[in-house]
Amino acid sequence: MADTATRVVQLRKQPGGRGSRRGLQALQFVIKRLFSLLATLFVASLFVFFSRFLVPGDPARFLLRGRSPSPESIAAVTAEYGLDLPPWQQYLNWISGAVQGDFGKSLQYSQGVSEVLLARLPVTLELVAMAGLFTIILGVGAGAIASLKRGRFTDRAILMAATAFGATPAFVLAIILIAIFAVSLGWFPSFGSGEPGIDRLVHLVLPALSLGLALVALVARVTRSSMNEQMKREHVEVAVSRGLTTRTVVWRHVFRNALSPILLVTGVLIAGLIVTSSIVEQAFGLAGIGSLLVQSVERLDFGIVQAIVLLVVAAFVTVNTIVDLVQPLLDPRIAAGSETR
């Protein structure tokens, strides 16, 4: 027994031992995060599916709200959703279909839910990607400028703009952008998603701006305060006194160290964009997932609503997990567990 104990101590003392233990810890961390991702997705799917049972009354009539509840359509909906099966059996059917990409048939379209979703997906992805790009470029850029010019007019102007834009709901921004750039100046279209390609990009500029500007403001503030934080630190002082150029100090010492909180906030915010995009898509008449969600609520097509809510939650949780997993790669201090930042 004592022998094993000393061997363990010796193992720990070996330089390689420490490294591999850290690797093991990292692996444990990754597995833990992936497991909690799966657990969250599982509970979310239960919640999304059984939320229907919160509504009192006959499920067939609930699904057929706004449509003629003729005996034939009730029979059709009962067969389609397996409403005569026990609830857990219904869930199993639904989720096993969902995992294979089959969410059943839509009530408002003659197609399957998945086909409708797939047709709408590109617009939303392009919109969120463009808004995310704006957020990162404009947000980090403005924040860095504010930090370098801190205390001066530029800094205060950027901060004020950030307060104003950060507080403006996306749909209000959409209206203002339409009024200025579509109606008054006529630079951009105000409606529709256009043909794929350049035309699509032109159509997405205003929506992406209305979606992204609020986040630009938030990211700018985080960048600014994170960089200001670094500038007060000793390593930056040392770097300056060593006579390194401003460019090197800012890039290698300030920005590199300030990156981790910026990344965290940006990732979480962009994940949230997936939901807000439904408002913006509706405002600009874009044929994306978000406007499909709103229209399906409007047209009482619960099958599509369920599918989209589950997908959005899955995307939201996955992006957040990715951010969590990527962070230690960018900032090894987090993986090492020492919070000396």
Place this chain on the structure above:
Amino acid sequence: MTDTQPATTRALSQPVRFKRRNRFFSRVGSAAIVFITLVVLTVIFAPVVAPYNPDHADLMNVLAGPSPAHWLGTDSLGRDLLSRILYGGRTALVGPLLVVVISTTIGLILGLIAAWRGGWIDALLSRIFDFLFAFPALLLAILAIALFGKGLTGPVIAMTIAYIPFIARLARGLVVSEMSRPYVQAYSVLGFRSTWIAVRRVLPNIFPVVGAQATLYFGYVLADLASLSFIGLGVQAPQADWGGMINESRGSLQSGDFLPTLAPALVVILVVVAINIIGEELSERIGGDFS
């Protein structure tokens, strides 16, 4: 000496300065409070203040510009915009108020219980909160509308549930750090009941920080509920609501009549900006004492 320093490094060698303030609120913060008070009062007394019935359509006087009779002009149905904005504030402000008050109350209680009791209750609650964080508030609100129909009731309940974990997690953290402070131990040594210490001594200490955060949430909820009315799922058409008004007047926006949409839009921005400023100043001032 200073002029021998290369100009390029000045930006870095300059210390980050913090302003010292004597008053609790800055000038901007005080202006925000005055503005919000004014908005709340005019909205409460809308029936007295408003010059017209918000639903009275004057089809002879459609899309009129600002005039002494209609300060902000009229919308596409000839309804007085100022009156509609005043009445619309009622639905626009009551929803977020309910959400924030209820979620703060429940969140405080749950956070306090989680921190105070610890053990499996704490573990269970934090599991539930982790799960709820997976649902963005707006998405939960849309799901509630899909289940229970359009209007404000479903979204308000859904958003209350969505915001409880945020408040509860904040409260839990604050209570945990309070528990290590000497005064709690002193009370407990003196034989005061644990529940009494928690409710009468710890809760008042953490409330200001939670309240400041809740103020910020008010702005977010207002924006989200207005968005729902804008896409036609929240407050329904004839009733005046800021988000709904912006939606109704979108047709006249395309023909160049900006006021019917931009007036309520500006009101939404100003109110949310003012609330954010108040919330941020509150948490800056109060947060300093506690962390």
